[in-house]
Amino acid sequence: MAIAKIFVANRGEIAVRIVRAAQELGIATVQAVSAADETMLAARLADETAKVGPAHASKSYLNADALIAAALQTGCDAVHPGYGFLSENAAFAEKVEAAGLIFIGPKAETIARMGDKAEARREAQLAGVPTVPGSDGIVTDVAAAQAAAEAVGYPVMIKAAAGGGGRGIRIADDADQLATLIPQASAEAKAAFGDGGLYLERFVRRARHVEVQILGDGTRAIHLYERECSLQRRRQKVWEEAPAACLTHEQREALCASAVKLAERVAYRGAGTLEYLFDEATGEFFFIEMNTRIQVEHPVTEMVTGVDLVAWMIRIAGGERLSLSQEDVTLRGHAVEARINAEDPAADFRPHPGTVSALEVPGGMGVRFDTMLYAGYQVPPFYDSLLGKLIAHAETREAAIARLARALGELTVEGLPTTAALHLALTRNDDVRRGTFHTGWLEEWLKGRPLAGDRAEPGGAPPGQTDAGQTEAGKESR
Amino acid sequence: MPKTTIEAPIPGTFYRAPSPEEPVFKNPGDAVAIGDTVGLIEVMKSFTPVVAETAGTLVAFHVENEDAVMAGQPLYDLEA
Numbered sequence: 001m002a003i004a005k006i007f008v009a010n011r012g013e014i015a016v017r018i019v020r021a022a023q024e025l026g027i028a029t030v031q032a033v034s035a036a037d038e039t040m041l042a043a044r045l046a047d048e049t050a051k052v053g054p055a056h057a058s059k060s061y062l063n064a065d066a067l068i069a070a071a072l073q074t075g076c077d078a079v080h081p082g083y084g085f086l087s088e089n090a091a092f093a094e095k096v097e098a099a100g101l102i103f104i105g106p107k108a109e110t111i112a113r114m115g116d117k118a119e120a121r122r123e124a125q126l127a128g129v130p131t132v133p134g135s136d137g138i139v140t141d142v143a144a145a146q147a148a149a150e151a152v153g154y155p156v157m158i159k160a161a162a163g164g165g166g167r168g169i170r171i172a173d174d175a176d177q178l179a180t181l182i183p184q185a186s187a188e189a190k191a192a193f194g195d196g197g198l199y200l201e202r203f204v205r206r207a208r209h210v211e212v213q214i215l216g217d218g219t220r221a222i223h224l225y226e227r228e229c230s231l232q233r234r235r236q237k238v239w240e241e242a243p244a245a246c247l248t249h250e251q252r253e254a255l256c257a258s259a260v261k262l263a264e265r266v267a268y269r270g271a272g273t274l275e276y277l278f279d280e281a282t283g284e285f286f287f288i289e290m291n292t293r294i295q296v297e298h299p300v301t302e303m304v305t306g307v308d309l310v311a312w313m314i315r316i317a318g319g320e321r322l323s324l325s326q327e328d329v330t331l332r333g334h335a336v337e338a339r340i341n342a343e344d345p346a347a348d349f350r351p352h353p354g355t356v357s358a359l360e361v362p363g364g365m366g367v368r369f370d371t372m373l374y375a376g377y378q379v380p381p382f383y384d385s386l387l388g389k390l391i392a393h394a395e396t397r398e399a400a401i402a403r404l405a406r407a408l409g410e411l412t413v414e415g416l417p418t419t420a421a422l423h424l425a426l427t428r429n430d431d432v433r434r435g436t437f438h439t440g441w442l443e444e445w446l447k448g449r450p451l452a453g454d455r456a457e458p459g460g461a462p463p464g465q466t467d468a469g470q471t472e473a474g475k476e477s478r
Numbered sequence: 479m480p481k482t483t484i485e486a487p488i489p490g491t492f493y494r495a496p497s498p499e500e501p502v503f504k505n506p507g508d509a510v511a512i513g514d515t516v517g518l519i520e521v522m523k524s525f526t527p528v529v530a531e532t533a534g535t536l537v538a539f540h541v542e543n544e545d546a547v548m549a550g551q552p553l554y555d556l557e558a
Binding site for chain 1: 488489490491520521522523524544546
């Protein structure tokens with residue numbers, strides 16, 4: 001039941017990536033387009049396009065019924081969800097299959113199970129994968145808290161059982177601090193939530209974000225090593241690498257083996273990523289969550305392993321067995337990816353849609369630019385600000401960063417500001433070059449306004465927009 | 479009474495309420511003071527409030543909730 005025609009239920013650079021993979025496999029493509037996306041690059045590259053609704057994503061790329069109707073109408077036999085939008089929506093996967101189409105991704109039940117954080121944590125524990133240590137349930141008094149903290153390990157985070165969103169979190173470095181903080185935290189939780197129940201979790205002060213790429217065919221799974229994505233701003237990844245330079249060989253082998261155990265335990269099908277928190281001080285890693293889809297930063301893994309992840313997703317969905325063995329996957333060199341966003345780094349990363357009046361794309365050995373851009377393209381304001389990803393691959397990390405700097409220098413996007421200037425500054429930063437950073441590093445560094453004055457302010461900003469107006473739309477699910 | 483038409487400062491999606499569960503910022507007939515938030519415009523998942531720079535009475539909206547707007551497109555009419 002090999003796939004003959006794929007419906008691309010996404011947009012932007014990932015839609016381009018999917019269309020390209022399909023073309024190389026000899027598979028026809030139909031690109032979903034909202035009213036704002038008829039001129040996008042993926043629509044130009046695909047064999048056909050199908051209108052799926054108005055500009056607003058809730059009425060187009062998030063409208064399961066419209067997408068499935070369009071896929072059926074255009075004679076497709078499979079749907080690729082990309083990342084974001086409906087890619088991790090179990091109900092969508094189920095509807096796609098119920099319509100007689102192939103969902104290019106895991107089974108709906110796997111998406112549902114691994115999408116539930118508590119359930120995923122339980123599965124990880126059952127597979128023998130370490131999770132962030134915590135108290136076994138609620139701690140009721142200081143003595144119980146101290147006993148629990150002894151097992152969890154200091155420093156510990158005190159959280160309100162009824163709370164959420166980080167409210168009322170306290171950090172205790174030792175048993176004495178815990179004795180002081182527990183009554184305060186309990187009283188506060190009682191006042192705020194009507195419930196004084198508390199629980200403890202290990203606090204990792206300088207965490208690094210590492211994640212393991214896996215591929216499975218529903219029976220067997222392999223890993224494609226790990227990535228490090230510690231450079232983040234507002235919990236959005238900004239710069240990613242493969243492999244994670246902070247790991248020793250033994251740590252890498254243990255981390256990747258744990259990911260395969262969990263993937264095989266849930267009979268994983270397709271491409272997936274297991275996210276971990278790495279404590280550099282102790283060398284421990286803890287599973288946090290699983291993403292049951294392709295990720296934005298997948299190209300760094302493709303560069304260092306030579307494995308086409310999107311092609312494999314399609315082949316597995318078409319019924320092929322995973323013919324790669326773990327021994328077939330070897331690491332070669334180092335890859336770094338810079339996310340190029342339509343944001344102004346000199347003006348608090350204000351998003352800035354507009355028309356690309358001119359475009360010069362970097363080239364040369366080891367350089368890859370996965371993008372939605374072309375000269376003359378009008379970037380619509382309705383979707384996220386990712387324009388593309390500039391990836392540099394070389395024999396060593398140092399050489400990959402030098403190559404990225406060279407490629408960033410060649411990149412010209414005229415007509416709107418991009419985050420290229422941020423990345424150029426990062427390639428020159430000593431902490432980045434040494435690899436001595438953690439998930440809080442980038443925001444701390446940005447507080448020193450290292451990029452202010454790169455451009456005149458606020459000349460490039462849209463009129464009438466104020467700094468105070470920026471609020472977060474919430475964590476992007478990608 | 480002089481009528482002023484307020485235009486969208488930036489392109490994006492216009493919202494009349496802070497979230498779908500909450501009441502709208504302003505209804506036709508409401509008084510608008512300088513500094514009042516009349517709506518939100520979402521640009522690339524960032525929300526920017528539409529803040530009144532003129533006081534008056536809101537007469538009518540030119541756009542619906544969740545409409546796509548272009549910069550310079552009329553948003554609402556105000557009577558001073």
